[in-house]
Amino acid sequence: MEKEEREVREKKENLFVSGHHACAGCGPAIAMRHVMDAAGKNSIVTIGTGCMEVISTLWPLTSWKIPCIHSAFENTAATASGIASALKFLEKNGKLKEKEKPNVIAISGDGGAFDIGIQALSGAIERGHKFLFVCYDNGAYMNTGVQRSSATPLYAKTTTTPSGKKENAKNMPFIIASHGNVYVATANIAYLADLHNKIKKALSFQGPSYVQIFTPCVPGWNYPSNETVKIARLAVETRASVLYEIENGIVKLNFPVENPKPIEIWLEKQGRFRHLSAKEIENIQKNSNNFYIHIKKLSDSGIKIF
Helix, strand or coil, X not given: CHHHHHHHHHHCCCCXXXXXXXXXXXXXXXXXXXXXXXXXXXXXXXXXXXXXXXXHCCCCCCCECCCEEEXXXXXXXXXXXXXXXXXXXXXXXXXXXXXXXCEEEEEEEHHHHHHCCHHHHHHHHHHCCCCEEEEEECCCECCCXXXXXXXXXXXXXXXXXXXXXXXXXXXXXXXXXXXXXXXEEEEECCCHHHHHHHHHHHHHCCCCEEEEEECCCHHHHCCCHHHHHHHHHHHHHCCCCCCEEEECCEEEECCCCCCCCXXXXXXXXXXXXXXXXXXXXXXXXXXXXXXXXXXXXXXXXXXXXX
């Protein structure tokens, strides 16, 4: 079985190809390859300014083997709305068959989703445009020098929070899910089967969808480049990253972690957390456990929350 699966992977055409300018061990670049593996060639991508746009579309080169539109930081979702509307118009006028319609995928970092692009994203989802918004969450504005974003976790050191961020990260998946007509999921590059399944499910959803992928950043998080996947996996095993989805307002926990590893073993691997006190580590552990328990309770209850 393993041999057959390997042969299938080797035969698959990569749509986000090597030769780009990402750092060695780049978490978001790993995510881009697997998002496109799951989406397939019949796709149109619009990508906002950020790490993945800068490293993959340096004129006259590109790492994308599908149509790719560079959007500004703030209007990635608006561009996707326009593409989706154009495809709907073509279908309505008999120029495009339903089964031939390409996937519309908007891609942004957390700065372009949580902060600068949230207005366009919220508007597009409220209007019900059928597209997938992928946020690669590396927890800061990495492309411009590791400045804090609203996705930066509590106490994390950045160039604009040199003594550690004082606020918790924004709960973007719940903000998006509160619109009520959207499929929402969190994913992680260390759990590829789950990531692939969620991308496919999002693209088949009859309406807007949002997938937020946990993507460690080598220079921003300050760790050796060969430990990206290990750090991503440890995040789930310590409950720093929780894998769940929200569909029709119902939360489902995808990867239960009943006996988590101490979060300190995840924190100590990253330079951005090496300044922490014992009390701060205790607070992070408590917050992570509380959020995991909250998600599990919602999942177990089956209650529609949005």
